[in-house]
Amino acid sequence: MKDDIIYLVLLGLCIAFGQFYRKFRDPEQKKWVGTAVGLLIVFSTSGFHTLHMLFCYLVCGLITIYFNRKACHLVSFGFMFGYLFLFRSLTFLGFEAPPGHSNMIQMILTLKLVGLAFEVNAAATKSAEIGQAKKDEAGETVALSENEKALLKLDMLDVFHYSFNYVGVLTGPYYTFKTFRDTIYLPFSYNANCIEATVDKLKVIPLYAGLFLLISHIWPLNYATSSEFYEQRSFIYRLMYVWPTFFIFRMRIYTGIMLSECVCTMAGLGAYPKSCENKCGHGPSKDYSSLTSNPEGIEYDFETVRNIDVVNTEKCWTFREAMKYWNMCVQYWMAMYVYKRFPSKKYRTIATLAVSAIWHGVYAGYYFCICGAPFYLPIEDLYFKLFIKDATGTKRQVLNVICWISKFFAFSYMGIAFLLLTIDKIWFYYGSVYHFPYIMWLAMYLVGMVIAKDRKAKAKRAEKKQQQEATK
Incomplete structure (x- = not known):
């Protein structure tokens, strides 16, 4: 319960800070302010264990920038997932267990740093193909985008800002370096209706949180492992007990994920013109370079950072379909x-x-x-x-x-x-x-x-x- 309170307080502060953060127009200033707040969150929740995150940033950043780009993504993957396993095994080795929130930070950092290495690998592969004069379906030579050029010129400071910016540093959602860079350099976040998008999500959160508290009080999880549960409850009761426990889990996840999305929407991260047919995690499916010069009066959405679709998760008919709407x-x-x-x-x-x-x-x-x-x-x-x-x-x-x-x-x-x-x-x-x-x-x-x-x-x-x- 203490961890949940800390979690909610930090997310609430991050959402509120977004209104201030969004007003920064200078890219360098915006990067440093976001990173400073992110490091403050990491240190306040992890203390001495912040060194784990800094060490991962340092090693993985060096791998991504200086290692052979044909294999940097694989080496980065192996290192980060290996270190994640070690991080969680510290208690078995006789060391103090990291705080619960540190685990969440390490999880998101793993996705970011490995994902960044894959982005660099993809940009390097495309650059090599351009060097061989590869053409697209229309017969025109394929060119590198500004984000791909930035990935090829990546330095340790870029990796540092991406790793520790306060948006998503605690619980996600995962977003690409491309999305992060667009938020810093493009005018979309200044013109999107971030407050309305945030309020729309906040409206339903009290319902999920209230249901979580109510049902978890009536059907607590630990009762399922008690001797009374086995000795005094019928087989049908025991079998059906999974329904309220999973309902509690869903309400908790819905609350946490939607609050995390609110941190993004309030900061303007993931705001793109709706006409670009944005997809979760990926971002725009269509070119948006022509819209950057005249961003006013455009309809925006935050589909890029939408991490869960509650309505479709609940109402879709099949298990396979429901999986697509969860932690997208x-x-x-x-x-x-x-x-x-x-x-x-x-x-x-x-x-x-x-x-x-x-x-x-x-x-x-x-x-x-x-x-x-x-x-x-x-x-x-x-x-x-x-x-x-x-x-x-x-x-x-x-x-x-x-x-x-x-x-x-x-x-x-x-x-x-x-x-x-x-x-x-x-x-x-x-x-x-x-x-x-x-x-x-x-x-x-x-x-x-x-x-x-x-x-x-x-x-x-x-x-x-x-x-x-x-x-x-």
């Missing part, structure tokens, strides 16, 4: 720098989920939860194809509702492992419900495969019969 900026990072870059198409999904689990922490619960998704998705895909895909009308609606219930039950059952963290607590709860969901999902998959095989055989027989009748 981090998912963008995982998609761009792990999924699309992984050499084996067959194992890229498992590799991406494994990296996500490693990024979240060293506890077994993260692996039970995140790496459990690939085993549930084929079941959902199979039943969607068998029963829902071609259904219409009332039947489709009923099946969609059943799929929605199954989606949230799967999220909730896997999610409780994410919350319980340790093997003993996870096994205690899963044992208390006799691992029923896993057994049920295995049975569903086997039954679904039998149905699919039977339908395929019937279709072949019908096709053969038609061919025989046609030859008569």
Whole structure:
């Protein structure tokens, strides 16, 4: 609870500071003020452990700038994720455990520094291709953008400002060096309606926070590991307990992520013209250079730093679809720098989920939860194809509702492992419900495969019969 209060106070101060920060017009002044406030937040929450972040910045910055740019992204990835694992293992080595907020800072810093190395690698690759006179589809020579030129001229001070600017330094969301640089040098943040965008998000936060406090008081998580829970509660009660615990988790995440988004919107970070078709994490999909000279009177949005879509997460029918609306900026990072870059198409999904689990922490619960998704998705895909895909009308609606219930039950059952963290607590709860969901999902998959095989055989027989009748 103490950590939550500190977290909320710091986010509140960061949101308020955005109104002041946004008024700086001189890029150098803006960079230094943002970095100074960011370092103050890091030091106030981490104390002596701030040295971890500074060391990572120093090593990864040197790798990105001075190492061979064909491989700097891979070396940076290995170093930062290796150090993240070491950072979380300090207690096992007999050292003092870093504060909880330090872990969040280290997590975001890992994404930023590794992502920056990938951006530099992409810019260097494009530069080499231009040197070979590569042309685009229209037959015109491809040119480097201003951001790509800046990446090729990157220095340690640029990495320093990007790493420790106060916007997102505590809890994210992840944003690229390109987005950061545009906020500093382009006029969009001065012209976007940052206050309105922030207030729109703040309006719903009391609802999520209130529901979190209320439901967590009625159904506390630690009750699921008590002897009373196992001895005095029925099997159905124990099985259904995952629903309120995951609801509590969602409300907490919604509150934290939307407050983090408010820090961005109030500071003007991620503001781009709406006409550029901005995407979460990536930014504009269309060229915006012509809009920088006349930025007034343009409609802006903050889609670039939108990290969660609460409405679609709640109302979409399938597990697969819901995953797309959750922690979207981090998912963008995982998609761009792990999924699309992984050499084996067959194992890229498992590799991406494994990296996500490693990024979240060293506890077994993260692996039970995140790496459990690939085993549930084929079941959902199979039943969607068998029963829902071609259904219409009332039947489709009923099946969609059943799929929605199954989606949230799967999220909730896997999610409780994410919350319980340790093997003993996870096994205690899963044992208390006799691992029923896993057994049920295995049975569903086997039954679904039998149905699919039977339908395929019937279709072949019908096709053969038609061919025989046609030859008569």
